[in-house]
Amino acid sequence: MSKTRRYNPGAPAAEPSLIYLVGRVNQGITREMRSRLVAWDLSVPEYTALSVLSNRPGLSNAQLARRTMITPQSMIQILAKLERRKLVRRELDPDHQRILRAELTAAGRAMLTKADLVIQPLQEQLLDGVAEPDRRIVTDVLLRATAVLSKSQYSPSSQPSRSA
Amino acid sequence: MSKTRRYNPGAPAAEPSLIYLVGRVNQGITREMRSRLVAWDLSVPEYTALSVLSNRPGLSNAQLARRTMITPQSMIQILAKLERRKLVRRELDPDHQRILRAELTAAGRAMLTKADLVIQPLQEQLLDGVAEPDRRIVTDVLLRATAVLSKSQYSPSSQPSRSA
DNA sequence: CCAATTTCAGAGTAACTGATATCG
DNA sequence: CCGATATCAGTTACTCTGAAATTG
Numbered sequence: 001m002s003k004t005r006r007y008n009p010g011a012p013a014a015e016p017s018l019i020y021l022v023g024r025v026n027q028g029i030t031r032e033m034r035s036r037l038v039a040w041d042l043s044v045p046e047y048t049a050l051s052v053l054s055n056r057p058g059l060s061n062a063q064l065a066r067r068t069m070i071t072p073q074s075m076i077q078i079l080a081k082l083e084r085r086k087l088v089r090r091e092l093d094p095d096h097q098r099i100l101r102a103e104l105t106a107a108g109r110a111m112l113t114k115a116d117l118v119i120q121p122l123q124e125q126l127l128d129g130v131a132e133p134d135r136r137i138v139t140d141v142l143l144r145a146t147a148v149l150s151k152s153q154y155s156p157s158s159q160p161s162r163s164a
Numbered sequence: 165m166s167k168t169r170r171y172n173p174g175a176p177a178a179e180p181s182l183i184y185l186v187g188r189v190n191q192g193i194t195r196e197m198r199s200r201l202v203a204w205d206l207s208v209p210e211y212t213a214l215s216v217l218s219n220r221p222g223l224s225n226a227q228l229a230r231r232t233m234i235t236p237q238s239m240i241q242i243l244a245k246l247e248r249r250k251l252v253r254r255e256l257d258p259d260h261q262r263i264l265r266a267e268l269t270a271a272g273r274a275m276l277t278k279a280d281l282v283i284q285p286l287q288e289q290l291l292d293g294v295a296e297p298d299r300r301i302v303t304d305v306l307l308r309a310t311a312v313l314s315k316s317q318y319s320p321s322s323q324p325s326r327s328a
Numbered sequence: 329c330c331a332a333t334t335t336c337a338g339a340g341t342a343a344c345t346g347a348t349a350t351c352g
Numbered sequence: 353c354c355g356a357t358a359t360c361a362g363t364t365a366c367t368c369t370g371a372a373a374t375t376g
Binding site: 191 | 333334335336343
């Protein structure tokens, strides 16, 4: 029961896979966000970091990296830039003198508020016409997927042999 | 204000937004795919192009670009590399001597078959435990989102004014 | 002339790997 | 010594913008 598009007459129009759809939607979202955030000189990863820190103040760089599925070496650069701009402040964990816990500054919160003003409408635009039970289902399925990915992320299970 | 919220044990985590979840899942999927495809020297965008062309033979570079939400200048490079490797063949459209329609070669189909052998299991892994009605809903919602994004992509409707 | 397609060339963004140092 | 964290340095991957040629 796939919608037959008449682009390629005779072709079965294979079901778009979750992997493919997520990639496509992500590409579109990223593009749109970039254009909406450029006015504040904020990159998409920077916005994301601000957003996460707003919900989870006190996360370390390593925790933030795991949460967004990028390496800590990548995250540190995002965080460093936000810190230089005084949007984020980092303080030593009193219980562990190696861990730096990050949180938004007042300026950071103000910046996020302004950015959300243009990003939240995009969210609503994307889900326009989708009723509540379905929104919940999509969220749950994607959350489940992140759980699977987080696990496989750090276990050396699938290492294919070199051939070619 | 007040003392910073520290750990927040037991507090209900704020609802992760669709935008955030898609980004996170995409990052995880991309990473995993990269590691699974490296054995065949195939990048994620290359695999995607092969996969789309398999389902929709005869697409032009411009069509392929719109379909994956990237610019034709980006897509041409992916396509050029696949063509050099003889995985894709391009032929002039008989009705329009400017358009080059692409399709997989036998080698391209063989490559895709082998790649699918490691990518399809990932798909199933991500949806493990998700029943059928829910899968359909997720697919539909994401498809709907791509439609919204495709529209805003090429129409000068949502051009925010420069207000810094 | 115009709109769409192709494609070259140069940037830029955002991620990666490797290596080193510190803390508990 | 080990595991986790932080972070410097160099590199790669992927996409973008600009511009030019071609076709109908």
